[in-house]
Amino acid sequence: MLILRNICWLQRRWKSGGKKRWNVLQNKKNNCDRALESFDDFYGSVYGGRWKNMRAALLTRHKYIAMVNNFGDTEQTCSMLETDGAINMKSLINLAQERLQGTDPALKGQGQNRYEIDDKLDALLRKQQEREVASIYPSAGEGGAAVQMPQQLKYDNVEEKEESQTESPDFKQSLTKALEEDVKLDEHRLVDPQFGTGGLYEYMPAHSIKGMEDWVAESEHYKYYQTSADFPLRIEPETSFHFPEHLALYTYEMGNCSDFKAPKKCLTGVSSHFLMDGASTLPPLFLQVQPGERVLDACASPGGKSLLLLQTLHLDQLVCNDIQESRLNRLRRLMQEFLFDYKQRSAARHLIFSQSDARNLDEYEQYDKILVDVPCTTDRHVVMEQDNNIFKPSRIKERLRIPELQAGILTNCLRLLRPGGSLVYSTCSLSPIQNDGVVHMALQKVFVEHGITATIKDLSRHTELFSDVFKFEHPKGLKYGQMVIPYLPANFGPMYFSKITRNV
Known part of the structure; x- marks a missing residue:
């Protein structure tokens, strides 16, 4: 005797990748998301801890x-x-x-008190930056040869910058290690403007744009500049x-x-x-x-x-x-x-x-x-x-x-x-x-x-x-x-x- 039973097929939401299949909009970036992501990467490099x-x-x-x-x-x-x-x-x-x-002595005192607070906050920030620098540039006790921390990164064009990086493998290893550990870039590693706007090339790390289909790096703007000319x-x-x-x-x-x-x-x-x-x-x-x-x-x-x-x-x-x-x-x-x-x-x-x-x-x-x-x-x-x-x-x-x-x-x-x-x-x-x-x-x-x-x-x-x-x-x-x-x-x-x- 053949018995037929009603069979009901239920769609199953698979754990892996289910949200992308069933709710694409949830994962879709809007314009504000793109802007904020770009700013986080670019301005985070420029302004360091202050960007937050x-x-x-x-x-x-x-x-x-x-x-x-x-x-x-x-x-x-x-x-x-x-x-x-x-x-x-x-x-x-x-x-x-x-x-x-x-x-006005009273007003002057109030201003000094405010600036003293700012100085204390700056001191705390400097200590934090020193810790970050120490993690990026390891001392001799941590891995053999000491890596000297540069006071200023000074170069006239991109070619010189790339040359200097090629000649310093220890620096590349330290930077790679810092990026892997998601260490924030230190503000003091940016080129001081008095040395020219060539330093603007440092503001966008190249690794940030890999694998991002709709990402447009701020560094693309650099092609409009020729900072080596004098005037x-x-x-x-x-x-x-x-x-x-x-x-x-x-x-x-x-x-x-x-x-x-x-x-x-x-x-x-x-x-x-x-x-x-x-x-x-x-x-x-x-x-x-x-x-x-x-x-x-x-x-x-x-x-x-x-x-x-x-x-x-x-x-x-x-x-x-x-x-x-x-x-x-x-x-x-x-x-x-x-x-x-x-x-x-x-x-x-x-x-x-x-x-x-x-x-x-x-x-x-x-x-x-x-x-x-x-x-x-x-x-x-x-x-x-x-x-x-x-x-x-x-x-x-x-x-x-x-x-x-x-x-x-x-x-x-x-x-x-x-x-x-x-x-x-x-x-x-x-x-x-x-x-x-x-x-x-x-x-x-x-x-x-x-x-x-x-x-x-x-x-x-x-x-x-x-x-x-x-x-x-x-x-x-x-x-x-x-x-x-x-x-x-x-x-x-x-x-x-x-x-x-x-x-x-």
């Missing part, structure tokens, strides 16, 4: 400052912000000046800094993450104040626009920096340029919202809109000041937002060409300056390639192709005036500019800026 804190800040909502609109109800707006506990940045700068000059250059301190008398910027003290109230409509019909990342105020501030000057904002949209330049009430003419009509329309809407006489200003030629690739502008030697806030990887945006993310796989080529684009814009803007005029180059990236590297390339290119020389203005003394508001990168890591780094108690930036004056 920067990373946490980048992944946390950033702080804003409030810029009071001089074309609205100015006094009422300032009063409202102060009632909510916000502090006028101008008062913080005045306090910093007193502290630096030593005119005349002066670096000198900026002589003075004056905060614009009519500009009112409000912030909350370090550690205070309170939100500002939304802007209100004033009697004139414009908005009361504008909210922007506080670090974005520094490039236009250090441009030091004076009354009667003709100014260009080469990459103006979305318009916060252009608006700040107008709020100084110094400009004779501001030309706002951008490459796309949609971006210019966004800029026009912003100006219409904050300038009650927007139409009259445009007609009077105080405010001009220009649509062009900044590399193609040809009003040579016609501008007193230029703001060059170039397109960049926008580090904070790409780790937080999927939309318009430069780390999207289809935008790989675009991302690789960013330094070339930036250097092209900066080179042309140096030609647009009148002799004796100044510009400020800025990015919202932590990348030394897009920052000091691009400045180096542009200065070299404009000299070789057009015979133009320039002077770098060292702003480090004046950034101390903002030390109660922002966290700045240690000067030893920068050659041509200054940089606000993400820092949880003062979560602004990143923002790199370099002031350059065209020689007469």
